[in-house]
Amino acid sequence: MLKNRMIRVVTFTFTMIFSGLLLMIALIDMFIWQQSFYQCVSKLFALDEGANEGYVIATAAAGFIYSIASDYRIRKKKRSQQS
Amino acid sequence: MGLADFLFNRRKHKNNNKITAEELFQQENISKKYYKSLDKNIKQIQELFEHSFDFTVDKIKLGDTDACVCYLGTMLSKDTLTNKVLNSLHPQNDHPKPKDINSIRDNYFPTVSYEYADTFHTVVWNVLNGYAVIMVDGQGKALSLEIGNIEKRAITEPSTQTIIRGPKEAFTEDINTNISLIRKRIRNPHLKFESFYVGRDTKTHLVIGYMSTITNADILEEVKKRIEKIDIGGVLDSGNIEELISDKSFTPFPLIFNTERPDSICGHIMEGKVALILDGSPFVLTVPSVLTDFFESSEDYYQPFLMSSFVRLIRYMSFMIALVLPSLYVALSTFHQELMPTQLLLSIQAQREGVPFPAVIEIFVMELTFEIMREAGVRMPRAVGQTVSIVGALVIGQAAVEAGLVSNVLVIIVAFTAIASFVSPIYNFSISTRLLRFILILFSAIFGLYGVLLFLIVMVIHLVSLRSFGVPYLAAVAPFNIKEQDDIFVRFPIWANRKRPSYLYPESPMKKKGKNIPSPPPARGGGK
Amino acid sequence: MSKKLVENISLWQLAVLMFTFEIGSVAVVGVGTDTKQDAWIAVGVATVLGAGLVWFYVYLLKQLPGRNLFEMITFCFGKWLGKIIGLLYVYYFLYISARVLRDFCELITSVIFENTPIEVISITMVGICAYMLYLGLEVFGRTGEVFIPYVFTFIILIGLAILFSGEFQMKNLLPILGDGLGPILKHVFPRLLTFPFGELVTFMVIIPYVSHFAKAAKVSVFTVLISGFIIIYGTVIEIASLGARQMERTVFPLLSAAREISLLEFIERVDLVIVFVVMFGIITKVSVFLFGGLKGLEHIMNIPYRYLVFPVSMIIGYIAIQISANNAEHIEEGIRFIPLYMHIPFQIIIPILMAPLLIWKVKKQKRRSDANGSR
Amino acid sequence: MKKRLLFLLCAASVILTGCWDSIELNDIAIVTGMAIDPGKEKKYRLTVGYVNPAQYSKQNPAHGAPVSIMTLEGNSLPEISAKMNVGVSRRLIFSHTRALYINEKVAKEDGVSHFLDSLERSPQFRNDFNILITKNNSASDFAMINDPVERVPSLKVQKSIKSLLKSWGGDPRVRLTDFIDAIIAEGRSPVASTVVIDGDPEKGQNAESNMEVKAPARIMLDGLAVFKKDKLIGYLSLDDTRNYLWTQKLESTMISIPCEEDGDKNNPLYFDIVITNNKSEMKTYYKGNQPQLELNIFSEASINSMQCQKDLSSKEIYTELEKRSDKQIKNMITETIKKVQNDFGVDIFGFGEALNRQHYKKAKKVLGHWNEEFSRADVDVNVKIALRRSGTRNKSFISELPKKDVED
Known part of the structure; x- marks a missing residue:
């Protein structure tokens, strides 16, 4: 089933959801506060010094690593099934 | 009577199960062949049992035929052996001397239970099981006589699960006694005992008991499958079995119920559970078990239902206390001072004045001390155990407070927690609270009450994800079943409790027909 | 036991989830505060x-x-359009679940833990x-x-405790409908x-997994009514004990x-409850939305x-x-943007658009299968 | 396994940096009373009284002062309270504050709203402390006066208020939220209790003062402070406070009523009734353009003492006494309302709110200038006292005495 599709499904999904949601937040900000798109996006990526955003960024990164790992696992599983 | 019953059953199940000595020994390097020549057999068996002091081969003569009796002296009663076997075979005895093994049995031992062994494996197996095996030269099979076991420990009062009202018998290490204790209570041909032998090296006898009319066939199948999967060198106690067959071992909660009370086991069997009795262990297991089983004492059913309902609620409450009280203290005193009533806060603060440690360390140290004392108290010789507890209570408790190392409240909390943790009728359930308590203290030290809640929610998620032999561990609570509530948190009167727990999918769900609510006789007509 | 691990939930579980879902964030932020003492109406x-x-919703599922x-969306709109609409739903669900989570984080950080980083709360909850x-x-x-009895009794x-503390003043509920029904x-x-x-x-993602699907409609409607009743109860408590003016100003x-x-003199300070x-x-609510999003992804990405x-x-x-950068922004978005531009399209417009399409397609399919069957 | 490792790593990172909000009991000082005075250099001078736990301990009560105070000046309460540690070793915890003393000068000149906001906003403060306006002495004196029975002064005040409310009624039962609610309400003006010091505050601060039988200084409740919006405009006496409470919610009170309306002025005879159950109902309406305030009070009462010769076993006497009480109480309450109307011109009773509830459309028009409307309104108080019983005796032994003896 997954054979002809992208191999890195989980990572792809992760990136898609991640960027999609960020985009969504930026768009909503744009709509409500009447700011430019660039402002909103830069607001998202600006690290507030002193705030503990490091935690969530670390978790999100962990999620990313996890998704790569599970892709790897899926591929291994599939290979062992094929052989 | 128990013994006869047991024999009757075992023989029957030998046929049923087709467990033969051959199967048991197939991996061992033992020759299979039973020779016609007595000498060869004796040589073979003596080689096998070399270095066993208790193995004896008594050579005798039956007329002019050579014969021998071999047995493990420690496995049978020597008196009976001498009286029943050796004396009757003695040359001075003026019985006729038949050579055929069948007629030997018919003539000498018409009343003794027996078995014929036509392979050498069977002979060895029978010797190991405490039979006296008679081998006669020139015969193709040996005669194994069951002599009767040696003295066993007498049936005593249970030492871990004591009750006030109810039977005061406990299981012993001997499997036959244990089975007879169960049979004595359930006199029913549908009560089945199937036997297995587990342990590659120990070949320990494991018997599963169940009611064939009640127990769900799928569950039974699952139990058998798991027992057959056991592949381990030695099995020494039912605790080993428990670990090997439970659904999940990475959990602090026991997924299999154990007890040394026959009445409690019978109750479980009658509900549709399967009992696992291991030879050499006074603790009998029942599966599947659910969380609420661990809060039920068999005494609940012997005392008036209102009282036992109350007591049962107390048990649930004390479980929660044993679990969360120390962490609640940590959370309230270091995070949420505003949640305590002013007077209480003031008096706790006054008591903590001068205590040099943070509350977490304080409670951790005290809990740890208590655990050490408890462990020491269990392991120590009885006479010294007393001293330990006195030293513990007096010196550590009193002196630590007076020295200002710990606060008074804390000693109260630790002591109360400890007492509350003893309330669970099953010992190894209270162990789990001991372990979880420490983690909970850690959580509360990091996040306060939020941490406590966090942990409790994770614990519940874990609990509901557990299964014991396919039955959800929190059955009757989650998945919720309103009809089961008559015997979970409270006990309804026995006449109202008509159904067996449906999460066990019993083959016959009703315990009885109709209601027999006790009522006074109709008033007698006065006057006329 | 006999049924092997089919992901099924019972009707009772569905009702429980719906109930906690409904009262979850209502208990945090409160509803209808703009209508003052008529909030309960x-x-x-x-x-x-x-x-x-x-x-x-259940009618559509039926x-x-x-x-x-x-699956219904793909059935109605075809493979590609269906996938796009499905993806939009996934984004919607995930976005809302993040919002709900943020609500709770705001509560914890502004009431209980003033110094704890909000990020930690968010991570632990989502964990x-x-x-x-x-x-x-x-x-x-x-x-x-397991938790519903506690939630419910608490x-x-x-309410009862407030009543007995003497803080419950029915007169705060008056005047009823002073400005009429309009506002x-x-x-x-x-x-x-x-x-x-x-x-x-x-719940359109969850209801299909209910074991007695036929009764799902009745149960869900009933649950909504019950939870509505409890929300009314909560709102009445809030108005009667705080007064409409204050309720408008409090965040929680x-x-x-x-x-x-x-x-x-002892049972006070029960915020913890x-x-x-x-x-x-909140856990229920976040999980339900998350589950919705995940199921959508499962359907779209095929894993x-x-x-x-x-x-x-x-x-x-x-x-x-x-x-959002701060609480005010968070609340403002919740009032000005979310209901109009997110809730209404996804909750009302798309399902309503889907209904005729669905009925028509189902009929067509049935006719075809009937024809096949007769042939 | 990888998953678990990852989780453990995350958990470890949290644990290692954790415990953000934890604070040991040994490191906190529990504030029980706060006093706000006008500052000399800055806006406010805040005095906090916090418990000295060692003194409060039950095992070895030392004879030091149970409470310690600290005073600091600053422009806002949060700022001062956070700065308190310049002199206090422990972190102050305000969640158990029992009394907030506000100097009348502050209340008169600046108004109270500037610091009430911070109290309402802070999650630490609860809604269970008393707001007290201090008369004559500076507020900080109140925070430190010892009481021989209650070791913590602010707890004493709160307990005393609670007991007073149960036995006589003399505190308007105003908490922070009610107070703020009344400030912003259009149909009600806020009130607060006032306290005075009876005795010498200098002496009362000594811990030794607890040794004396007669406390050298005592905090006493002294009626009501009336506010217009957030500014103090005047005081009502303790008796007026009770009458005020009668219009709100009176738990129980004791009142002595003269037996005869125009009896002997030199030697008046009284009977006492104890009100056990009380219900009051406010009605506000307009008769033409004239606002009408109607107050209906129904109370259950029993007779507690009798100085005059009345036979309490007869029903007529009950009716007579009921009428006497009705009239007396009606006069008292009407007088108080009139006084408020004339002296202050602010509606502290909540008649405007009653109008809002009962005649919403009319209220919308007049609530904007309600205080003027209130001042010119007609007052009509109806009291119905139901005497139920008379203790364990019916006839007083006084009625057995010859009439002459009594009159002498």
């Missing part, structure tokens, strides 16, 4: 409308038994949700069952109908109401959702923090 009106809406929202969903829908349902008890209806639509009732659209009304409790109710409600649970929930933890 507004909630009542919204409950009735909400029950109708839920009935409509057309294609056993298929969830996303619990992920763990629960990883174990499956069944575990989710059962966890709800809410009832808080109430204006508030009910769109805000009250979409939050909390319209959000039940997520039920919590403030609980602070008024003082019984026997509220936090517990809220916490479990079992368990692979996605951890990565996606980590994203939620991140997004909940990023969603």
